Amino acid sequence: MGKSLTRRDEDYSKWYNELVVKADLAENSSVRGCMTIKPYGYSIWEKIQAELDKKFKETGHQNAYFPLLVPKSLFEAEEKNAEGFAKECAVVTHYRLKNDEDNPGKLKVDENAKLEEELIIRPTSEALIWNTFKNWIQSYRDLPLKINQWANVMRWEMRTRLFLRTAEFLWQEGHTAHTTKKEALEEAELMNNIYAEFAEKFMAIPVIKGLKTESERFAGADETYCIEALMQDGKALQAGTSHFLGQNFAKAFDVKYTGKDGKQDYVWATSWGVSTRLMGALIMTHSDDNGLVLPPNLAPYQVVIVPIFKNEDQFAQISEVAQQIKADLQEKNISVKFDDRDTHKPGWKFAQHEMQGVPLRIAIGPKDLEKGTVELARRDTLEKSFVEQENLVNTIQSKLEEIQNSLFDKALKYRDSHITEVDTYEDFKKTLDKKGGFISAHWDGTAETEEKIKNETKATIRCIPENTDNEEGKCIVTGKASNKRVLFAKAY
């Protein structure tokens, strides 16, 4: 600790990697592409989980747990989905190791324990879950079926980065079945809205809601809703997706229901998920050159108290005040840590808490005891002030609220100032190069043009945004007619 980070304007990518490790969020493991989520990072993830879980349950979803491994034959059943994930899946072929006679103390695969059918570690669980839904759904009485799963999944990515792209990651995946197309579409939209509200209100991350183009859709979906956030380096990050799966999986797994009228039909489906990738979005939305900046809603502790003392007597006196403050704050449901470690000096502690993004820091020294004050430092603005101990709880309550709102406002201001409308391909490239951010432009609606732009500029269509008016225009590449602008960006 105490070592500074690479500055963002020097090397944003290096800054990110260093921050994740130095703030004790996560680190690379000895397994290629897989991360270890450290306790501090994990406790932020737990807060994300708890809030989302509450929202899922409030909207009538139930949690369940399905197996980690998917038999190859099930995986193959929905063709597009299989195609989309086959090239990056971990395959279990054997179920036993044995002693390696040639290398004492070593083990090797026991070829006598080869599986008859290979098993895939789930990259996503549609195949397995729909094969199960087949048995759970007979009649309209069984619908809607609204299930969520918190789980680990695995995609064998070649280039990995902590939180943003890892071979194994944690996520939730919702899977629902409905009697009508309309109801399934509404569910997919509802969950995208829940994600958006969660991102904005809870994580203080502004997002744009929209639809993916066909080439950017989830493999197996008829429509993919998404929320797109903008990182400080001008690159977009897909923060959550919600898919309308049509009847694709119902047909692949023969899932039919009998209606009130006695007729049979395939059910309609959705799936939706967010992952530990949100941790990456969180970091890159709010943090600065001094380290992590956390919205109070997500802080493992919102306030830290650091005592400053020269002898045992002082420490005892300060402790008494600190413990009282701690109790008063906890009574108001404010989480607080009294950092009374005698193994580290105050300066070291300050640096650590700054790196870890604790929203508010209270320092109490001998002079504060005399004056009845404390020093209060705000992590996001780095402002310090002296506050009367008497008013402290109220001050902290309002500051925490202020920080939560101000982080969102700041990020929104940045995001909004980085949506650029362009009408020519030349301006498109120039903007992408010099400013980054979202570029709002007309597109002719073809996969070919989308592909050409991607190949030439690395920018992809992040989404066809909701809530924007139609507007007649011409595709920036082909000049063909277009009736709506879409949002392009380079993306994580």
Place this chain on the structure above:
Amino acid sequence: MGKSLTRRDEDYSKWYNELVVKADLAENSSVRGCMTIKPYGYSIWEKIQAELDKKFKETGHQNAYFPLLVPKSLFEAEEKNAEGFAKECAVVTHYRLKNDEDNPGKLKVDENAKLEEELIIRPTSEALIWNTFKNWIQSYRDLPLKINQWANVMRWEMRTRLFLRTAEFLWQEGHTAHTTKKEALEEAELMNNIYAEFAEKFMAIPVIKGLKTESERFAGADETYCIEALMQDGKALQAGTSHFLGQNFAKAFDVKYTGKDGKQDYVWATSWGVSTRLMGALIMTHSDDNGLVLPPNLAPYQVVIVPIFKNEDQFAQISEVAQQIKADLQEKNISVKFDDRDTHKPGWKFAQHEMQGVPLRIAIGPKDLEKGTVELARRDTLEKSFVEQENLVNTIQSKLEEIQNSLFDKALKYRDSHITEVDTYEDFKKTLDKKGGFISAHWDGTAETEEKIKNETKATIRCIPENTDNEEGKCIVTGKASNKRVLFAKAY
């Protein structure tokens, strides 16, 4: 639903399997030996998780997440542990599938995507975690390190049973590191005590705390503490274990710390875990021939309200009363479901809620409206009574408490009446055969005798119980001296 279960005295094993499925707790999946935990079962597991997680955090543990896959070379590092798990582990050998040219639409393993080193799906995470702890621990300042992980693990069991023994299961695994042997031993004991208290106070399952014999210990442990419960069929079930790992893993992974005195030493370790197996213990401790019986602490909903009506008008009037009761109960933190489905009749609902073990059922019919009463049925005793609506909330509060206590008392009485002291091998076999339960007997302390008894009777030493006095005696098999009775039983 509505179909009855096989009776316990007919076929206990069949009763269990049917109950798990009919109460909607879990079912077998299309993956050999792996289960799907259904929403109702999972919500019980969530309650187990929440309570344990709180207890872990209160005692200074932090959650983290480590990778699912363990490189073979790491897995090999602690020899006994590797030996203990090598024969039943799922092995990932490839990271890609490709199209099978011979079978259009099918996929096959891509031999060009063979891993250089095989990866094992974690059967337990000591190897991976200790390889990580190596980087986290340098000085006494980093200790104690007290980590817990909620995760899925996999052991390729040949004979599986829902919850009791499945290839994949969910669990928590605690892993701690300490400066002294004493502190590590205290931690291992503390966690075993926490498990015991949780089992008894929260799950209403009486347990016996003790130590495992050397042959029953966790592979890699110097000492294994355990809690042992007794099922209704007289078989024991190991409900949780807490291991003192000595310096075995510290040595295998070279994890040393520098003390205050500047000297280096290996750290001392513990690990401890409980799993979805607890669901099996729960079912087999309390349930009856009508289905699941749940202690109120673990019930997804503690009270269900079933309306009984012949027309819309009646339904509207009953609904109003039911909604008020629901609100009043929720205010007292009692979870309640108003089963207002119009797709099922009251009798069907009664049967379902009985099968699913809802502790209290309220039925409200037209006569109840007139009289200002409701019918209250208790799941554990099947007693019914009419209660004034006015007193309902108080009655329910006290009934729930009563049920929680009475389930424990009943199970304790059964357990205590099934601990039999025997002094001859003949009596041992006779008791095991006719009565089952725990058999308290003298044993000469050798693995040979233990093995002989196991081979001849299928009974194992469940534990060397804590809190029992020493007593001079003679081994029931060899007649050699013994100074303490140990507990034998057939076990799940």
